[in-house]
Amino acid sequence: MSEDFYDILGVSQDASEDEIEEAYREAVRNYHPDVSDDPDAEEKFKKAKKAKEVLTDEEKRRQYDQMGHERFSEAEKRGGVGGGRRQGGDPFGGGGGVNDVQDIFDQFFGGGGSQSRSRPQSGQDLKTTFEIDLETAYHGAEKEVTINRPETCDDCDGRGHPPGTDSRACPRCDGQGQVTQVQQTAFGRMQQRSTCRRCGGEGTLYDETCSTCRGDGVVRNEATLQAEIPPGIRNGQTLRMDGEGAPGDRGARNGDLLVEISVADHPDFERNGDDLKTRQPISFPQAVFGDTIEVETFDGTVEFDLEAGTQSGETFRLKGKGMPRLRRRGQGDLYVQVQVVTPDTLNEEQREALEAYAEAGGEDVEVDRGFFDRLKNSF
Ligand SMILES: [Zn+2]
Ligand SMILES: [Zn+2]
Structure with a gap:
């Protein structure tokens, strides 16, 4: 540019x-x-x-x-x-x-319409981050958010000097708050107006300074706020807390506090938008014969009818069992991927049954008995 x-x-x-x-x-x-x-x-x-x-x-x-x-x-x-x-x-x-x-x-x-620079300015927005787990994002919650922020000094009510302090007009600027300097330059006589450094543009000097805020009118305090976390909130979304930011100048409105929500990963559930995905271990007989299995959700267990002949890795959809939709009705879906677990230990009876199963199917499986014996002993 x-x-x-x-x-x-x-x-x-x-x-x-x-x-x-x-x-x-x-x-x-x-x-x-x-x-x-x-x-x-x-x-x-x-x-x-x-x-x-x-x-x-x-x-x-x-x-x-x-x-x-x-x-x-x-x-x-x-x-x-x-x-x-x-x-x-x-x-x-x-x-x-x-x-x-x-x-x-x-x-x-339309915020003011005035050209005046001395108009009191509203406070700055402040930002913080807050981490929640996926279950909290599911149910929503009221959480305490603690921040260290500038606040109006109580002892002087933000004025920077104790109440009743004697004051006088600033002698440097004659109480105008601005000073005019005339300079001789290569381009002629130049006038320059600037904010009075002695009184900071206020035009008034005070005999005493507030000892709590050292005259700033503002102190840093730790504040604990109640944040309403809506069900369905996503990682990276921001909650705006009106008026909880830095204080405004001389009675102007406060800034807002922006709370960025970070949703931690969950060991059992993966989130994709409003949908959830989970893995569900099933046994070989369950996969073969079908069964009614129980799937964990954030709202308790739900039953699911597994069909006979289910393959490992197949995914099923439980409609409406995913995350709530933020500030809307309804929920996403829960996708359940089944995984057939191959046993790594068998007792004697199971081993014989499985050998018989293989034989009946015409499979010639070389069984290393020592392998299972060793495994048995190691448990
Ligand atoms: Zn002055
Ligand atoms: Zn003060």
């Missing part, structure tokens, strides 16, 4: 401001990390945002057109580019992570 701002937005050099705004809205729709599967979405989004910021600012656009992309970026890094908005060190950083992106997203999709 070209770094040129016009290329990034896919507009021509003489595009109107409206065309640029429209191209930018398009980029928001395509690359917002909440809607895009593109792994580079956030990066592309930031670039589009940067491109739009420059190209919709008349003064900056004029400088950009004059200097070209590289020189402009260099000049900007040194703080030598004018314009209405604050400048960061990184030409594409824009000072923000996902929350910053969320701000812009909200402007187009």
Whole structure:
């Protein structure tokens, strides 16, 4: 992807401001990390945002057109580019992570509608993984999930200073939260506004800092939550727990907690979607004569009529005995593969019967008596 701002937005050099705004809205729709599967979405989004910021600012656009992309970026890094908005060190950083992106997203999709950067931001989503066994995935369960997460500091209610602390307007920014610097550069006098470092943009200084959170307003706590695991959940699926993520700024909503469910392999059952597969050992006489056999499921044993003349390796389907379908009615099927077990020990009577069986079928089997004797003794 070209770094040129016009290329990034896919507009021509003489595009109107409206065309640029429209191209930018398009980029928001395509690359917002909440809607895009593109792994580079956030990066592309930031670039589009940067491109739009420059190209919709008349003064900056004029400088950009004059200097070209590289020189402009260099000049900007040194703080030598004018314009209405604050400048960061990184030409594409824009000072923000996902929350910053969320701000812009909200402007187009009805989350806020305000251009203000000081609007309180909602908390980050947090992620954790939780392992369950297949039987739990079958029945569903309420499980305790423990996470270590940032929470609003109780002692100061998230303000960062104890209640009733004396305060005064920040002398550095005159209580404005922003400072304006005027610089003499090769391109003339440039004005630059930036967030006041003394007060962090709040415009107010407090005489005391909350000792519990050291002024952050946030502390890390271990939290134990009840997660409702629905029957039929699959490996890798995610449960979203509303409002259980990181706290939002100054009363804005919390992020969510995303719990990725990992379903452990089971020794007896193999899962394929909503179907299950299991192996069932049967004896040679059962295979020959047929029998009613009992098959284990997660809901107890079910009986199954084996036909006479069943071959080893044959698979039977028990309809509706598989996994529950997630948030739907019904269950998948259980496939039972029978395996005829060849005995490796025989008592005297069994050996004679089997020899007689072979003889009756016209088979001339050389029986090594020592083989069975040795086996007998070893048990
Ligand atoms: Zn200040
Ligand atoms: Zn505190």
